[in-house]
Amino acid sequence: MKNIVLIGFMGVGKGSVAREMVKRSRLVSLDTDDIxxxxxxxxxxxxxxxxxxxxxxxxxxxxxxxxxxxxxxTLISTGGGFFKVPNLKKIGTVVLLNAPFEVIYNRILEHPDSGKKLRKRPLFQDIERARALYEERLPLYLKVADIVIDVSDKELVTIAREILKKVKK
Structure with missing residues (x-):
């Protein structure tokens, strides 16, 4: 089986989705930032x-x-800029988790540990710079993705099932 590579903007939920997918499949998960x-x-x-x-x-x-x-x-969750590696498509099926910038930012702010979530993301320290980076990256994410999943207003279980279904096709 090929790897599944989750890409998307920082804070979109790649790690949370990966944990949910592991619960619902036989996949093992790696996180590039953890490595x-x-x-x-x-x-x-x-x-x-x-x-x-x-x-x-x-x-x-x-x-x-x-x-x-x-x-x-293996299921591989990545950092927000990992999509730029030249061999991305050779690693596995690339799945973009996407949501509008405001949805991502509000999700982080509403998290019980929002201060830690923001400190953990160096490029999110300046909100306008982060927004500009999102707008710059979005067309690039779309260009490299094999599958695009809109994660706005969806439960983790729904997102995980949707990915697993689309990857198996």
Whole structure:
């Protein structure tokens, strides 16, 4: 079985959807940000602060090469910019989780631990910059996606079932 690669803007719910999909299938899940944090033994926000965004993007490319060569039959949730790795389509079926920017932002703000959720995302520190980044990335996400799932106003179980159904076709 091919890998399933979840992409989408930061905060859209890739990790939550992945956890729900694991409950409803025999899939094993990996998260590219978790892999990078393990490799570097530090948090993403610290990598951005202590190194640079370009350094972080090189780590993503390194993880992408490893995933392509060594991982199969796995659900892979990714960071918001991971879609730019050159071998993305070779890793697996690319599923875009999408919602309007306001839906994503409001979902983060309404989360019981919203302060932590915002601090965890370095590129979300300036809301207007984040909105511009979303608008810049959306057409690029759509271009690389094999499957697009609108996650607005849907329960996790509904999203998980929809992905699993579309991937099996």
């Amino acid at each position: 990078i944090e393990s490799m570097e033994n530090r948090k993403i926000k610290n990598i951005f602060a202590e190194e640079s965004e370009e350094y972080f993007r090189e780590l993503e490319r390194k993880v992408a090469r490893w995933l392509q060569k060594k991982v199969e039959g």
